[in-house]
Amino acid sequence: MPDMRNPVYVEEKLAEIEASGRLDYRSDSLPTWCPGCGYYAMTEGLTSALNRLGIAQKDVVVVSGIGCASRFPFFMRTYGFHTLHGRVLPVATGVKLANDSLHVIAIGGDGDGFAIGGGHISHAARRNLDCTYLLFDNGIYGLTKGQTSPTSVVGFRTKTSPYENRDEPLNPLMMLLSYGASWVGQAYAGRPHHLADMIAAAIDHRGFSYLHILSPCVTFDKTTKTYQNLNVQVRDLPSDHDPSDLMAAMALAADTNRPALGLYFRASRPTLDENLDRIVEAAGGPLPPDRQRDRQSATR
Amino acid sequence: MAVTDIQISICGSAGDGTIAAGDILKTTMARIGYRVIAFDLYPAEIRGFGKCISRTRITSDQVYSMKQQSDVLVSLDDGHTIPHVGEVRDYGAVIYDSFPITMLPEGGHISGHIKPGQIPYGLPIREISERATSSSRSRNIVALGFVAGAYGLPADAFRETIAAKFKTKAASVTEANIAAFDAGYEIGADTFRLDFVSFSEPPETKVEGADVVMMSGNAAVARGCLDAGIDTYFGYPITPATTIMERLASEMPKQGARLLQTEDEISAIAATIGAGYAGARAATATSGPGLALMAEMLGLGVMAEVPAVVIVSQRGGPSTGMPTKTEQSDLHLAVFGGAGDAQRIVLAPTNVEGCYRCAGKAFEMAERYQTPVVVLMDLYLSNRLETVNLPRVSPFAAGLSKDVEADTPAGTYQRFAITDDLVSPRALPGQADRMHTVTGLEHNESGRPSDQAAVHIEMSRKRHEKLKAALDHPDITICKRFGDEGPVDVGLLCWGSTFGESLEAMMKAQDEGIRCSAMKVVMLSPLPLDRILAFFEDCREVLVPELNYEGQFANLVTAATGRPVHRLNQVTGMPMRVEDILERIRALAAPPSRSAAE
Numbered sequence: 050m051p052d053m054r055n056p057v058y059v060e061e062k063l064a065e066i067e068a069s070g071r072l073d074y075r076s077d078s079l080p081t082w083c084p085g086c087g088y089y090a091m092t093e094g095l096t097s098a099l100n101r102l103g104i105a106q107k108d109v110v111v112v113s114g115i116g117c118a119s120r121f122p123f124f125m126r127t128y129g130f131h132t133l134h135g136r137v138l139p140v141a142t143g144v145k146l147a148n149d150s151l152h153v154i155a156i157g158g159d160g161d162g163f164a165i166g167g168g169h170i171s172h173a174a175r176r177n178l179d180c181t182y183l184l185f186d187n188g189i190y191g192l193t194k195g196q197t198s199p200t201s202v203v204g205f206r207t208k209t210s211p212y213e214n215r216d217e218p219l220n221p222l223m224m225l226l227s228y229g230a231s232w233v234g235q236a237y238a239g240r241p242h243h244l245a246d247m248i249a250a251a252i253d254h255r256g257f258s259y260l261h262i263l264s265p266c267v268t269f270d271k272t273t274k275t276y277q278n279l280n281v282q283v284r285d286l287p288s289d290h291d292p293s294d295l296m297a298a299m300a301l302a303a304d305t306n307r308p309a310l311g312l313y314f315r316a317s318r319p320t321l322d323e324n325l326d327r328i329v330e331a332a333g334g335p336l337p338p339d340r341q342r343d344r345q346s347a348t349r
Numbered sequence: 350m351a352v353t354d355i356q357i358s359i360c361g362s363a364g365d366g367t368i369a370a371g372d373i374l375k376t377t378m379a380r381i382g383y384r385v386i387a388f389d390l391y392p393a394e395i396r397g398f399g400k401c402i403s404r405t406r407i408t409s410d411q412v413y414s415m416k417q418q419s420d421v422l423v424s425l426d427d428g429h430t431i432p433h434v435g436e437v438r439d440y441g442a443v444i445y446d447s448f449p450i451t452m453l454p455e456g457g458h459i460s461g462h463i464k465p466g467q468i469p470y471g472l473p474i475r476e477i478s479e480r481a482t483s484s485s486r487s488r489n490i491v492a493l494g495f496v497a498g499a500y501g502l503p504a505d506a507f508r509e510t511i512a513a514k515f516k517t518k519a520a521s522v523t524e525a526n527i528a529a530f531d532a533g534y535e536i537g538a539d540t541f542r543l544d545f546v547s548f549s550e551p552p553e554t555k556v557e558g559a560d561v562v563m564m565s566g567n568a569a570v571a572r573g574c575l576d577a578g579i580d581t582y583f584g585y586p587i588t589p590a591t592t593i594m595e596r597l598a599s600e601m602p603k604q605g606a607r608l609l610q611t612e613d614e615i616s617a618i619a620a621t622i623g624a625g626y627a628g629a630r631a632a633t634a635t636s637g638p639g640l641a642l643m644a645e646m647l648g649l650g651v652m653a654e655v656p657a658v659v660i661v662s663q664r665g666g667p668s669t670g671m672p673t674k675t676e677q678s679d680l681h682l683a684v685f686g687g688a689g690d691a692q693r694i695v696l697a698p699t700n701v702e703g704c705y706r707c708a709g710k711a712f713e714m715a716e717r718y719q720t721p722v723v724v725l726m727d728l729y730l731s732n733r734l735e736t737v738n739l740p741r742v743s744p745f746a747a748g749l750s751k752d753v754e755a756d757t758p759a760g761t762y763q764r765f766a767i768t769d770d771l772v773s774p775r776a777l778p779g780q781a782d783r784m785h786t787v788t789g790l791e792h793n794e795s796g797r798p799s800d801q802a803a804v805h806i807e808m809s810r811k812r813h814e815k816l817k818a819a820l821d822h823p824d825i826t827i828c829k830r831f832g833d834e835g836p837v838d839v840g841l842l843c844w845g846s847t848f849g850e851s852l853e854a855m856m857k858a859q860d861e862g863i864r865c866s867a868m869k870v871v872m873l874s875p876l877p878l879d880r881i882l883a884f885f886e887d888c889r890e891v892l893v894p895e896l897n898y899e900g901q902f903a904n905l906v907t908a909a910t911g912r913p914v915h916r917l918n919q920v921t922g923m924p925m926r927v928e929d930i931l932e933r934i935r936a937l938a939a940p941p942s943r944s945a946a947e
Contacts, residue, residue, distance in 0.1 A: 129786030143623025
């Protein structure tokens with residue numbers, strides 16, 4: 050409910066947003082999403098995170114697959130590559146290895162990532178590809194107008210599961226933790242400020258950062274992952290959770306009835322581009338000075 | 350100066366050292382200045398007692414195929430070699446073990462199969478090996494020494510090759526092998542020899558600005574990538590392309606470049622496209638089954654106008670097919686594979702040196718015309734060895750990308766602007782004020798998705814017509830005619846490795862008085878149509894020899910020209926036989942009433 054004692058005026062809010070500089074990261078294209086779609090929060094979250102981190106637009110490449118979420122690059126004033134269904138991470142791998150100085154943001158939905166693209170995630174994670182993977186999970190195929198996805202709940206009725214979905218949903222957080230992702234977190238479109246903070250932290254991590262974002266599909270899912278349901282289900286991670294404790298993170302991720310928001314796991318290890326530089330050094334090949342062994346790792 | 354043209358075959362069972370002896374032979378002959386072309390056959394299985402044949406053709410001048418008949422055949426295993434005795438020409442030599450280790454059943458010894466006119470040389474190969482090295486394991490080297498001695502080849506050159514080959518092993522290994530070689534050589538040198546097989550002095554091999562080296566097609570492709578300044582390679586192992594990746598894995602880091610073994614071919618091409626988008630010279634290599642997986646991503650490369658090089662070595666198909674046999678049955682996939690009107694550049698080298706040139710030029714073209722470029726080879730080209738002239742300075746140009754004019758105001762840049770040559774100025778991620786998004790969706794000049802008819806029509810034209818300029822790309826032969834000029838009775842229209850056998854067949858036909866030409870077409874897409882049509886004008890009959898069932902190149906050419914062709918198709922898994930092509934040439938050269946075109 051709005052707080053009537055502290056009213057927000059549209060003009061003031063607009064002036065504040067314009068002054069922040071975050072609109073510089075937005076293109077002049079209007080998003081193609083339905084009114085109320087959780088993905089608007091992602092747009093606001095990513096632009097404010099990039100603005101806060103002070104990353105220049107020219108140094109950002111937003112790579113996406115195919116799906117509602119994957120339309121994202123068109124709404125950004127950065128470099129963008131809208132690729133093929135399921136192939137966001139392999140393309141992101143090529144972009145990053147061609148130019149280390151780029152900040153690569155990979156974006157896709159639950160179908161794009163865990164159905165058709167499921168074979169790629171484990172490898173991007175184990176190699177510690179230095180990119181941020183924002184996975185928008187609405188548990189449904191929206192762009193093709195409402196079919197079951199790998200994260201749809203059992204019992205969900207869609208146009209391709211008219212007698213109810215009987216396939217157990219995947220648990221993306223547990224998968225990413227076991228794949229060796231070096232940063233795993235969860236956020237929710239209904240908590241946009243926390244979401245923006247998590248996106249900023251994910252981008253700030255050197256290595257493969259995976260942010261799972263719960264987001265309702267207001268058009269094709271009126272019963273399961275709605276704002277009403279998620280608002281009561283989500284909780285914060287316990288304040289005493291230690292993000293270096295992989296097993297504790299796994300236990301928290303296993304609880305799908307009460308999805309916990311926050312940073313599950315974080316580790317520091319060499320990234321893919323750093324490892325490839327070590328191979329060049331082992332072969333006696335040339336490396337620019339800023340990529341030689343004494344280069345600072347861990348955090349940016 | 351007399352001309353040397355001798356083919357030596359060594360045949361044995363896996364484990365006999367057949368391929369190793371052949372390697373020493375061809376390396377040495379290339380070292381002392383002969384031209385060498387060689388193609389080994391071995392079973393798909395790593396272990397077992399499969400048949401291995403190493404064939405080496407040694408010549409004074411450059412040749413383009415193996416001979417159908419060998420001058421010398423060495424048997425290390427009679428069971429495997431007997432079926433090949435017929436491949437030895439009249440007055441050619443058959444060298445075999447006269448004292449095999451076991452009693453053989455009737456007909457089991459090769460001496461009973463040597464044909465009248467062939468010259469048998471039986472020597473106790475095993476015994477000589479045992480006497481020289483206390484082991485029967487050096488039979489292959491003894492036999493090699495005998496060949497070298499009998500034909501008066503320089504022993505020191507062989508000893509150097511043997512020492513180099515075993516330099517990582519214990520010194521005793523090298524000593525034993527040289528002892529075995531010397532023992533064989535001594536006997537060979539003392540043997541009475543008929544001069545039907547003889548070597549003349551090796552030719553002068555100095556080539557201005559180039560080294561003459563012996564390499565395989567895969568090694569040549571890898572060298573082409575390196576000389577073109579490859580930045581990134583992404584690949585997944587598949588026969589027969591794997592050795593390209595293996596070679597690049599050791600060489601690329603020495604140039605500061607990056608190679609990654611991906612989880613599958615889809616990932617390999619996707620990362621290649623991603624790297625190409627970000628400005629790298631990027632490549633991947635695969636075979637037919639991998640190319641099938643890559644087809645969708647190739648379409649994205651076409652649509653988003655991203656440079657990428659895809660090297661494809663064909664093998665027997667469809668599906669897993671015959672991984673260690675050669676075939677030319679992925680032409681349709683390479684030229685047309687994928688969704689929609691996705692025209693790309695396809696280059697098909699015809700020999701090992703062509704593999705080097707096409708690989709390097711593919712990077713130039715990908716960058717210049719902003720498109721995926723497929724280099725289409727086959728197992729026969731990948732694995733065969735040839736002496737090639739390798740330039741000491743890279744002949745490939747860098748920095749061919751069409752940059753955005755510096756004075757283009759911020760906010761006005763259009764990634765897919767329609768220009769005079771239909772290639773749009775390209776900005777790379779990291780460049781200020783040039784931010785844009787590329788997509789696999791149809792899009793307008795600024796890159797925004799659009800499905801309007803006018804946009805799709807104009808952009809389809811752009812994507813197709815911009816590639817025509819590649820037909821005039823500098824310093825590459827995209828099409829060339831050989832043999833008789835002017836009107837001819839029979840013209841051979843060829844692509845890929847089959848061109849070598851076709852050229853030999855053409856020369857033999859000319860010797861028989863038939864007016865004959867052969868044209869090799871290196872650029873299969875876009876097709877050099879004018880020159881192919883001009884060739885048709887000169888030829889009474891056109892024959893297209895290729896290693897696939899229906900004639901994929903014949904289909905391509907007849908569809909593009911509307912002209913009928915004769916087809917010669919084989920799916921034996923082996924290179925085409927020169928004699929088979931010659932037979933068709935003779936039939937077609939006969940009065941026209943006897944052979945109507947399709």
